[in-house]
Amino acid sequence: MPRPRRSDHFHVYVVLLADQVWNEPAYRKCNPDKDLLKPCLYVGMTGLDPDLxxxxxxxxxxxxxxxxxxxxxxxxxxxxxxxxxxYAAAQEMEVELAIALREAGYGVWQA
Known part of the structure; x- marks a missing residue:
């Protein structure tokens, strides 16, 4: 496996959100086709470790x-x-991952 370059330190990450987020009008509006059996998520990108x-x-x-x-x-x-x-790949992947998860029926917030 190739060693990551110094510039390759950006990450996408996904956070599980409590079901109560579904009561937020803005969240619901962004997810009209959500499968009610799938969880609500947040997708982001960062230059930090996702845990941090x-x-x-x-x-x-x-x-x-x-x-x-x-x-x-x-x-x-x-x-x-x-x-x-x-960085540029992480920016693109954040959007692509959010779209893919939303298409799979998840509720997704991506800012």
């Missing part, structure tokens, strides 16, 4: 409001295969 970024969300540091209020845990099985990567 999640901790920062939960501490209210540059936190997404849905993650701060409803964040449960990371779901590495949905993102680990993509990391690490360069």
């Amino acid at each position: 970024r999640f901790d920062r969300h939960m501490a209210g540091v540059q936190a997404n409001r849905f993650v701060l209020k409803y964040g449960v845990r990371l779901l590495p099985e949905l993102y680990e295969a993509y990391n690490p990567m360069p």
Whole structure:
């Protein structure tokens, strides 16, 4: 396996959100085709380790409001295969992953 370059330190990550996020009108509006049997998620990208970024969300540091209020845990099985990567690739992958998960029936917030 090739060794990552210094610039390849960006990550996409997925956070499981508590079901109560579904009561938020903005979240519901962005997910009209959500399968009610699938969980609600947040998809983001970071230059930090995803575990550290999640901790920062939960501490209210540059936190997404849905993650701060409803964040449960990371779901590495949905993102680990993509990391690490360069900044531009992470930006693109964040959008692509959110779209793919939404198409699979998940509720997704991606900011």
